[in-house]
Amino acid sequence: MPPEHRAFVALEARAYGDVLVLDCAESAEQGKTYTYFASLPAMLGSGGGDARPYDYVMKVDDDTFLRLDALVETLRAAPREDMYGGVGLPFHDREFPPFMLGMGYLLSWDLVEWIATSDMVRREAMGVEDMTTGKWLNMGNKAKNRVNIFPRMYDYKSAKGEDFLENTIGVHQLKQDLRWAHTLEHFNLTRLEPSSKLHRF
Numbered sequence: 001m002p003p004e005h006r007a008f009v010a011l012e013a014r015a016y017g018d019v020l021v022l023d024c025a026e027s028a029e030q031g032k033t034y035t036y037f038a039s040l041p042a043m044l045g046s047g048g049g050d051a052r053p054y055d056y057v058m059k060v061d062d063d064t065f066l067r068l069d070a071l072v073e074t075l076r077a078a079p080r081e082d083m084y085g086g087v088g089l090p091f092h093d094r095e096f097p098p099f100m101l102g103m104g105y106l107l108s109w110d111l112v113e114w115i116a117t118s119d120m121v122r123r124e125a126m127g128v129e130d131m132t133t134g135k136w137l138n139m140g141n142k143a144k145n146r147v148n149i150f151p152r153m154y155d156y157k158s159a160k161g162e163d164f165l166e167n168t169i170g171v172h173q174l175k176q177d178l179r180w181a182h183t184l185e186h187f188n189l190t191r192l193e194p195s196s197k198l199h200r201f
Contacts (some may be wrong), residue, residue, distance in 0.1 A: 028102070033059060033123035038116040045066060049152045055080050065171045065178065070152070074169060075106075078147050083108040084137055085147035087154075095146050099134020103153060103172035107133075111142055133157040152166040158182075161186065 001009070013019040018024065020043065023033040038057065044053050060066055078085060086105030088097025107115075115121050122138045137143040153170035157163040159182035164171070170188075174180045184190050 029127060030127040033129040034115070034121065037077075037112050037133075037190060038122070041113050041116045042178050054109050056083070056085075056106045056108055057112045058104060058106045059102075060170070061172060062184075063104060063172065063174045064103050064153075065174055065180070065187075067169055067187065070169045073150070074149060079108070079145040081108050081110050081145070082143060083090065083145040083147060084111065084134075084143035087150045088146065088148035091148075092152045094121060096146050097134075097140060097148050099131050100148075102130035103155075105130065105133070105149075107143075108145075111137070114140065114142060143174075156183065159186075163199045189193075 008149070009019055013021075018037070020037050022032070024030070026032065036055065037152055040057055058071075075085075084100060084105065084107055086100030087103060088094075088100055090097065094192065115136065118136070118140060120139060124132065124136060124139070126132070127135070135137050136169070136190045148168055152165060152167055153172065154165070154168075156171050156179050164186045171183050174183060181190070
């Protein structure tokens with residue numbers, strides 16, 4: 001990890017305590033996603049109890065803006081077991097899309113535990129990460145509950161208001177700061193409080 005990344009990761013970890021550091025290469029095709037999912041039960045597990053520590057685990061690209069409130073509301077009605085959710089491809093396969101796009105997808109905790117212990121998954125760890133995750137689940141006859149949230153997660157189109165959906169869960173491909181700014185402004189996350197003495201408009 002380059003020194004500047006190490007410094008920023010350390011600051012994030014100290015500030016929020018929410019950073020997982022994994023011993024793997026940063027690559028979408030070299031098993032990083034397998035390492036992520038397979039490491040979680042040992043890192044976050046319930047300590048030997050029967051209760052699962054989380055209902056779901058999500059993998060999200062770092063160029064995706066995620067509206068957690070909208071995601072949580074959507075998940076209230078979703079199954080808590082054997083569930084795979086995200087933007088399925090093909091988009092209009094509502095029942096059983098073969099895989100969810102890598103911009104962001106969820107697995108129920110039982111599937112994460114299965115990934116951590118499956119020899120087949122370990123052998124098939126390499127490959128394009130989103131398609132490979134779908135392949136594991138399909139080969140293992142898992143994820144019978146598939147939740148396709150298309151079109152509520154989508155790629156950034158422009159700064160125009162009509163290019164953002166009202167019920168958006170996520171916006172992807174925010175690789176430039178200006179795209180992040182447009183997206184955050186659209187969802188009113190940059191508005192300053194006009195009554196503050198520190199803000200002059």
